[in-house]
Amino acid sequence: MPRKTLMTLAIATVIAVGGAAFAQPKVVSYPGLGMEPGTVGGTLTLSLADSPPTFMYYGQIDNNTQTLTGVVFDSLVEFNLETYAIEPALAASWDVSADGTVYTFHLREGVKWHDGTPFTSADVVFTYTQIITNPEARAGDAAQFIYTVDGEQRAVTFDAPDDNTVVITLPAPSAAFLLQQRFPMMPKHKLLAYSVEGGAAQAEINNAWSTDTPLSEVVGTGPYKYDSYVAGQKVGLVRNADYWKVDTNGTSLPYAERLDYLVVRGNEAQAAQFLAGNLDTLNISGAQFPDFKSREVAGADFRVITSPALFGSPPHVAFNFDDPTFGAWFSDVAFRRAMEQAVDRQRIIDDVYNGLAEIPGTPTAPADGTFYEDTKSLMLPFDLAAAGAALDALGITDTDGNGVRNVPGGKDLEFSLTYNVDSGTFTDMATIFQNDFAKIGVKANLVGVSGSALLGTGLAGDYQAIIIALGNQPDPELRKPIWQPGGSLYYWHRATQPAEPGGAPNFDAMATWERRVYDIFDQGTTLVDQDARVALYKEWQRLNAVNAPVIMVAKPANIAAVHDRVGNYVYNLGVIPGYNPVPLYYVK
Incomplete structure (x- = not known):
């Protein structure tokens, strides 16, 4: 028998007034956050850092599009704002099979799209099969729905037995599965023409809902x-x-x-x-x-x-492992650890953040007590003399007396450092890095790009070194595309990514430690035992600290x-x- 997984919220049944059916409501209340019943009316004016490049959430990774999507679309499940527990949203409830592989979602009845069209299970299956798992969707997440079981890759399946029911079958149990299902649901009747089901190429979904769409x-x-x-x-x-x-x-x-x-x-x-x-x-x-x-x-x-x-976004410095000029050095952990000692985290915390930040030590948020591993003792402290000595040991010395170190072969160690020019915080940070790097004979030329273009610059590999901030979430599984080698956002070593969208990653390009990190995230997907998952992800955080794929700076x-x-x-x-x-x- 399946075990029932229902969130005990005040959820009423469908009611009818004057012949019009209303959606099955969800009562929300967060007194612990100081929230109270409010009044309807008025206008709130908020800000975007730039114009959205598209209205299609899955068509491009962009903070402005994501911000707008958050108030226009809903997901099957959502966070409780106070406890961060997963609770019903478009799915009013769900059942989970005894073996943890079959999730049956019961959709909230009476929900309609903004044009009055009923929201049904067909929309959910369409969103998953045609968009989220579409390997060409720029902001999709196809890899999340491929599990490695007994050495074979197997896909999650999606079915709609009736208009109000969605059945998702996993190849193996996954402890974080529900937490992951916060994807915005999309209307099939508006997007069918942009999908494979509607006769279009996979990549066509990225062209849906351009900003000149009515x-x-x-x-x-x-x-x-x-x-x-x-x-x-x-x-x-x-x-x-x-x-x-x-x-x-x-x-x-x-x-x-x-x-x-x-x-x-x-x-x-x-x-x-x-x-x-x-x-x-x-x-x-x-x-x-x-x-x-x-x-x-x-x-x-x-x-x-x-x-x-x-959920904050701790900035980090990344070096492009695939850079044609210095990739051999940037991909060397000894070089990155040398440069880590030229990053004055405490000065940035004190001077840039006015003390309102902390040393992160890990990509996992310190506020997340479950998975957080304090790895600060494994990080190398700011020490310019030690940084210089480490570069000396690599044979990177100033051989021509111009004040800039030379890599073996004679080329100056001079590279670009890309940052968000729209952010005073990132501008100040970049200037500090530039000045401190110069003190050890490393020349960094600052390249400012707009905040809306920063991540795209990283994903395109169009940089040598870059300062980027990527957010934390409560479970490391949710950051898998960023931290698992070969992931869609593993931008500092793009050579590990699949040759074809949806294919296997390039294991040959991975360092030994990268392959171990890949396996950790792969195993973490299907482990049900929470203690075992915690142990794995804490191992990843230690590997991250000593191999410094990126140099974590601060947690504001x-x-x-x-x-x-x-x-x-x-x-x-x-x-x-x-x-x-x-x-x-x-x-x-």
């Missing part, structure tokens, strides 16, 4: 609907009055009648817009904290909020400024699927 075509099931778009200026959204979430008073969410996302590039410009009253909330950096806090203390009409960063705190007119504010990165407090914000 907004009436871009429909979700989420709390807001697209209303207007002016490139480089603003994205407007209006409240979905038929949304399926309600508060404890029975008031339908979301509260705000309208969301306006202003496109404001750069930290300083965003701060100016907030201080002028043109933005209601703003995520700020440690460098901005003293100014904002002093204004709050002096009686400004906003408050500054700080909190530990579970979450800091936000919020105008007093905004109620129920909870810090929101905006890009974490299944974590969306915005529908609960209200205008006082």
